[in-house]
Amino acid sequence: MGFNYGLEKKNFDRQWTIIRKQYEDAGMSSEAIQAMYEYDWSVFNAARSYQNHTQEIAAPSFEQGEESYSPLMNKYKEAISITEHYHETKSRFTWIGGIEDEKLLFALENLNDEDLEILTLYVYEGYNTVELSKAYRIAQQNISKRILKITKFLKNFYFQGVE
Missing domain, CATH: 1.10.10.10 (Winged helix-like DNA-binding domain superfamily/Winged helix DNA-binding domain)
Incomplete structure (x- = not known):
């Protein structure tokens, strides 16, 4: 499953609205709150980047077929697989x-x-x-x-x- 940027951004903004209010009520300066926001924003972007560029390469369970491999696994399956070509002719x-x-x-x-x-x-x-x-x-x-x-x-x- 991919990273849904719109939904995640909406959740991030909603959370930060609540956190910003809590920081202001606690008496933090707006510069410190902004620094915290920028740090959390960089963590959010790093998580999004990691999610977009990293895929799980897990083999499917016994009930699933090969079509359930991740796209990355399908792309490199031939390179990382070993096939025995033993053929009994008689x-x-x-x-x-x-x-x-x-x-x-x-x-x-x-x-x-x-x-x-x-x-x-x-x-x-x-x-x-x-x-x-x-x-x-x-x-x-x-x-x-x-x-x-x-x-x-x-x-x-x-x-x-x-x-």
């Missing part, structure tokens, strides 16, 4: 990340997605060749040949690929 194949053997891991990462899918279903999820042939709508012999081809690729890659 989320279905996260089991591969658990393999500790670097050669085997590198070989699996070099398989194409279709072969990796068959390997995942066969080895990791426990499908048999009959179930895979039904899922891919191809003959069981073709699934067996693909699994043998993948196994041969991994063996060759494992022993020759990374040294």
Whole structure:
């Protein structure tokens, strides 16, 4: 919420009318009263300046969205935020990340997605060749040949690929 100068000035003048009367009744000189007024006026202006140039940068509560950030926070949010750009491209194949053997891991990462899918279903999820042939709508012999081809690729890659 901003500083409403008109309202605050009106309140300041109303207060000072009362204070001025009290000072005069107490017997203060008009020069001393004017000096007090000028001091209070400078404090009023300093408070107004502070309010206009200072904004709270508080994060909103859980119930509120990002639109409730202060304008200053919205302006500098990108500069003061850290965004992690981790993107799992093969989320279905996260089991591969658990393999500790670097050669085997590198070989699996070099398989194409279709072969990796068959390997995942066969080895990791426990499908048999009959179930895979039904899922891919191809003959069981073709699934067996693909699994043998993948196994041969991994063996060759494992022993020759990374040294």
